[in-house]
Amino acid sequence: MAVNIGVVDQAHNPVSQLVISRLSQIKAVKLHTGTLGSERAALERGDRDAVVVLPATLGQGPLALPAYYNSGKPQESSAALGLMNAFVDQASFQYAHMQPAFTLNAQPVNSRNLSYIDFLVPGVIAMSIMQTGLFSVAFSFVAFKQQGILRRLMATPMKVSDFLLSRIVTYLMMSIVQMAILIVLGLLLYHLHFVGNVVYLVIVGFVGAAIFMAIGFSISGFARDEGAVAAIANLISFPMMFLSGVFFTLSNEPSWLQPITKLLPLTFLADALRGISLNGDTLWAVRFDLVGLAIWLAVTLFLAMRLFRWEVV
């Protein structure tokens, strides 16, 4: 981010030219020059963060430089003014041939600099776990029932619970593959800062997958056809996608909504995955999310056992 500083050169002398060339060398400054009228107009339009005037008497003695700033953009204008202040201080010391009493000795440090993609990837993983669990389970079981596939399988000695279990294991494997793809893509394409323990990630992913599969089984218990599945599953997943902080941080949400969204299963899942993959959290560190997920698991498993039906009612 660069600050837009407008300079109005009324001196047109070597000092003012030196000031302008020094300013233009600062990386964080996007320098504009013009007349007082045009620069102030630009400031009022919001195109400048601050405007500094170099009066005609520049270089002939101590002088206060008139400066204007954009009060509507406090962050940018204070950055611009701070920059100008530092610049003016340095110039004053040089002008007075004095050594500054304090200087700053800045050392570069490699920090993590988390970006939006780092925030986004664990959220997208949580969302894909939700979609796979909800939609795959509900769609395929309603279809199996409608087409009579389940019935045909029940006519063999295979235990139906074995069939159920094999489907669940399949979906869990699919969830792992999805997680792996998303993380690898993030690392390769977006320089994802992934510092997490993969085992923790998989464990939390499994718990999340189990919750959404249980919801999927519940839906397939009472949805009559695939159209009904789509409607119900979307009704559940769509609000969660927007409320659970998958794409945006929850702090941007209205405060009355936050207590509700903090209790959604997708929120617990996304938060735990985010803590593990970005902060290197242990399972203990995300225990509150895990407790939330465990409660959801108990509730959804209970619902699934009550609602799931082997046959079309």
Place this chain on the structure above:
Amino acid sequence: MGIATRSEDLDLSRQTEGFAIQVEDLRKSYGNLVAVDGISFDVKDREIFGLLGPNGAGKTTTVEILEGLRQADGGRAIVAGINVLKEPQKVKGLIGVQLQASAFFDFLNLAELLEMFASFYGRQVDARALLRRVGLEEKANSRVKTLSGGQKQRFSISTALVNEPRVLFLDEPTTGLDPQARRNLWELAQSIREDGRTIVLTTHYMDEAETLCDRAAIMDRGKVIALDAPATLVQNLLAKGFRRRTAEREANLEDVFLDLTGATATWR
């Protein structure tokens, strides 16, 4: 006290005398609706036995009880030597089932599906040989959705044969098929019986029952109202003085259709 012999043991000993299925006083109700109202019948070994009757007569419920898919309310049913009411899971290994709505996973080809079904019985199967048996060998690598109606039914029967069942249940196997495909299926059913298996067939086609069945039970409102060889059932009707209003012609439209399009020479 004394030498009390439990009735089930008696039934099991009776089973060895050449009966594939024995049903006694079988009952099933759904709420107030009595679907099966105390029916009794026997099916002999290597018999093709027809179960006829209008929709809602209780055919499907009866068959589903015998297949171990539905729990009866009372009565007795011995299938392939197993008391179905007590051990519904055990009977499934000894019978083959072809259901009316026969869909299969569409991400597997026919050979793979047969191997999968065999695995449900803990068996290995020569999928190609089995497909050859039902005239679908060249379709081994195809998906079910690419099959014609008749081919689907024949494949469905092949899945019911993976465990070399003693009793095969066919539920309306020719509904919706063209005349040639129906005849193909009849030939298949007869050849399966010649392998030494017993077949229980439900159908709405009386010509099918007449052609295939050694004996047929006619059900109505949950009861068996007649049970005999089709020819005998017809004789009984004629003996009551029944006469068709119009004289039977020498041929009908189906004969014309088969004459023009070719009878049963090829599998379809």
